[in-house]
Amino acid sequence: MNYTECMDFIGSYSKSGGRITDLSRARELMDSIGNPEKRLKFVHIAGTNGKGSTLEYIADALRLSGYKTGKFTSPFVLRYTDRIRIDNDEIDERSLCEIAQTVKEHVGDREYSQFEITMAIAMLWYEREKCDVVVLETGIGGLLDSTNVIPPPLLSVITSISLDHTAILGDTVEKIAAQKAGIIKSGSAVVLSEDNPDSVRKIVRDTAEKVGAEYVEKADCTPAADGGLFSPLVYKGVKYTPAMPGLHQYYNAVTALTACVYLRQKGFDISDENIGKAIETTQVKARVQYIDGKPPVIVDGGHNPAGVGMLSLMLMYLSTRRKKIYAVMGMVDSKDYVECVRTIAGNCDKLFAVDGFAPNAVKAADIAETADFLTETEYGTLTECVEKAKALALENDGIVVVCGSLYLASEYLNMI
Numbered sequence: 541m542n543y544t545e546c547m548d549f550i551g552s553y554s555k556s557g558g559r560i561t562d563l564s565r566a567r568e569l570m571d572s573i574g575n576p577e578k579r580l581k582f583v584h585i586a587g588t589n590g591k592g593s594t595l596e597y598i599a600d601a602l603r604l605s606g607y608k609t610g611k612f613t614s615p616f617v618l619r620y621t622d623r624i625r626i627d628n629d630e631i632d633e634r635s636l637c638e639i640a641q642t643v644k645e646h647v648g649d650r651e652y653s654q655f656e657i658t659m660a661i662a663m664l665w666y667e668r669e670k671c672d673v674v675v676l677e678t679g680i681g682g683l684l685d686s687t688n689v690i691p692p693p694l695l696s697v698i699t700s701i702s703l704d705h706t707a708i709l710g711d712t713v714e715k716i717a718a719q720k721a722g723i724i725k726s727g728s729a730v731v732l733s734e735d736n737p738d739s740v741r742k743i744v745r746d747t748a749e750k751v752g753a754e755y756v757e758k759a760d761c762t763p764a765a766d767g768g769l770f771s772p773l774v775y776k777g778v779k780y781t782p783a784m785p786g787l788h789q790y791y792n793a794v795t796a797l798t799a800c801v802y803l804r805q806k807g808f809d810i811s812d813e814n815i816g817k818a819i820e821t822t823q824v825k826a827r828v829q830y831i832d833g834k835p836p837v838i839v840d841g842g843h844n845p846a847g848v849g850m851l852s853l854m855l856m857y858l859s860t861r862r863k864k865i866y867a868v869m870g871m872v873d874s875k876d877y878v879e880c881v882r883t884i885a886g887n888c889d890k891l892f893a894v895d896g897f898a899p900n901a902v903k904a905a906d907i908a909e910t911a912d913f914l915t916e917t918e919y920g921t922l923t924e925c926v927e928k929a930k931a932l933a934l935e936n937d938g939i940v941v942v943c944g945s946l947y948l949a950s951e952y953l954n955m956i
Contacts, residue, residue: 541641543633547620549644550657557653566656566686572646573660576667577690580610583675583799584690586682586720587699589847590733590792592824593784594699597796599675600818602803603627605810610666610674612687614655617825617841617950624662631665639664655679656686673808683722692725694806696753697799699733700791701740702846714739721747729754731799735791759798763790769830769854773797773819776812780819785838786828788850793819826949828854831956835933839953841946848880851943855887864938866929868922869911870894870948871902877944878910884943885911890932892918892925898947922951 541549557565570577583598585591592613602609609627616623621630639661647657666674673694678685682698701717717740724730724747732744732755748755764772764779771790772781775797782789797815804810823829826841828851840851855865867888871877885891893907904919911917918928929940942952 541637546637546640553654566689576663581673582693583695584693584723585697586678586723588702590699593792594796596822600822601800601815604814607672610671612676681719683719692728696723696730717743724753726752731756733795761794780816783823837940839949840943841949852883852887864889864936867941868892868925869944871944872900881910885914890916894922897951
């Protein structure tokens with residue numbers, strides 16, 4: 541199987557597969573390839589926002605401490621292979637094709653999803669490469685997510701929970717929290733991000749108690765003084781400043797630090813120095829990614845109201861520093877684009893609307909119409925809009941923000 545044939549095989553499955561009501565389909569898939577997940581150790585991460593950043597902090601602290609660390613994330617940002625990594629290396633094309641051939645020979649004609657097939661490939665690679673631990677991100681939800689076929693992990697981590705995928709997970713934060721808490725397993729433990737409301741905290745605590753898992757209290761961290769775009773924290777008298785900007789990175793970093801301290805208590809040799817280094821050096825593409833230059837550009841794939849709200853806090857901060865903000869924005873129609881567009885429009889000096897980056901992209905004209913009573917608007921192709929936004933930012937000592945959809949962020953990053 542060559543790379544083209546490999547991607548054709550993966551692409552022959554739909555994004556969601558057939559409807560599921562339990563994990564029997566994913567378990568059958570793992571059974572068919574020999575259950576590699578049963579011979580691996582995991583840190584399992586669920587949540588609405590912050591999963592990717594928290595995963596990277598934890599994984600990098602483990603890597604810096606000498607552990608061979610698998611990373612499984614979704615969706616990919618630049619190319620398919622960047623969602624399956626060990627340490628800082630993506631799965632190589634040869635291994636991908638070899639393992640995909642193995643999976644193809646065992647799957648039969650069951651209506652799996654692309655995500656399930658990808659997970660099967662990843663698990664076989666992590667086992668083959670003898671990973672010490674795999675930091676595993678869920679796709680959607682938790683309870684019925686195919687990653688939940690793993691045995692009890694070293695630790696479950698639940699990040700910030702808010703409204704997203706409501707048609708699948710439920711129409712309240714509490715219903716969604718119950719789904720996310722489904723990754724908590726007997727004999728394991730769970731860390732919860734402290735920026736969740738009390739109602740979510742109760743659901744997670746109650747679930748942990750019900751299944752017999754330890755609820756891990758937050759490490760003794762406090763916010764440091766104003767870090768500008770960044771949100772430093774203090775732990776044991778030492779200040780750590782996340783490499784990624786935004787108030788939410790304080791919470792993600794504290795969640796990751798708490799997870800690492802717990803793993804250390806369970807025998808992992810992870811020093812405070814390596815935890816701090818991970819926090820201060822880790823960056824994630826398309827997650828409030830700051831690209832220095834003339835002009836500077838922020839690229840963010842946050843696509844739900846909570847994620848866009850976090851970005852808007854940063855834009856408000858920049859406005860207080862008299863920075864002109866020029867947004868290039870596009871969204872897909874499966875999201876609450878009206879609220880998200882209005883949030884960004886209310887915090888920028890001009891909004892350029894784009895489409896064409898995904899089959900279900902909202903029409904640029906509709907985005908512009910939604911925003912035009914809040915700010916000046918224009919629409920066009922991504923290339924045209926970025927060029928115009930950069931020209932204005934250069935002229936007015938401003939900053940360009942490419943946002944609204946991870947698909948759009950991916951296209952921009954590939955473009956540059």
